[in-house]
Amino acid sequence: MSLNRVDYLTIEKVDTLGEYTAHYGSRRFYDVMLKPVLKVKSVEGKNEGFLLLPGYLDKDIFYPCPLRIMYMKLYQITQQQSGEGYTRRTSVEAQIEVYDQSLANHISHRLVLTNTGSTGLDYMQFNRIFNLINLYVDAGNPLEQLNLDAFTQYEPREDDRSTLLRAINSLQFEFFENSRNVVGKDNFFWEEAEVRAVTNDPYLQKIILDGLRKNCESLYVKDDHLLLTFAHDRAYSPSFSRRKMESRPGGDSSIKDNVKFELAKMYDSRTHLLSKLKKRAATT
Structure with a gap:
């Protein structure tokens, strides 16, 4: 499914450690109050450019606001593509804040992933990244030692x-x-x-x-x-x-x-x- 075919993206388990998921999913929001979503907006002048704004949907009314994801706050996600085939370039960017366990201290970061070629890269790549960040903080690791540059489209994985x-x-x-x-x-x-x-x-x-x-x-x-x-x-x-x-x-x-x-x-x-x-x- 393409972003130009949907108005909102479903968000699930935003308050569950390590389980946050944003996806295309169902668009039947009319019977749910204050459903966390990402509103999809096309970016003019960009080749397949989209701005994903977090907020809450109350039936058919959207209330934009930063989305709290456990120890994180998400401000927006942008997704852009240009070119075709092996020359296609994809970029996704998330504006986030990461808080420590006390929620008294935080760091701001612009998390950017890029890829050239036919390998898929989209906003859903951030699902696992956001969950890893929250697990890192929840495990009591120091916020000042968090290396957000470790995340790429091939974000850290478990070794076999x-x-x-x-x-x-x-x-x-x-x-x-x-x-x-x-x-x-x-x-x-x-x-x-x-x-x-x-x-x-x-x-x-x-x-x-x-x-x-x-x-x-x-x-x-x-x-x-x-x-x-x-x-x-x-x-x-x-x-x-x-x-x-x-x-x-x-x-x-x-x-x-x-x-x-x-x-x-x-x-x-x-x-x-x-x-x-x-x-x-x-x-x-």
């Missing part, structure tokens, strides 16, 4: 099983033997591992580090790698300089398997998804 396992299988291990001379006592011996290619996803990174810590005696975060130490022992044997181990029984397989077990226990898809909306700490 293969993506999660790849984050662990991609870990690169190098094993070393090391020792320290102790005057007058048995010398000190241990094994180490340098771990690289750790995902930069903060949520997965935390689970991986927690899993690695349970498989070693100590873990140190270095500039470009992690350093794990295991198997500390004392012996009356000559000490030696740190040396790479060409082979190690079990290699890294058992460690990776244990980290996967930790992932299975600790992973929460919604928490992971919402973590993608947080601004990353600046690195130096």
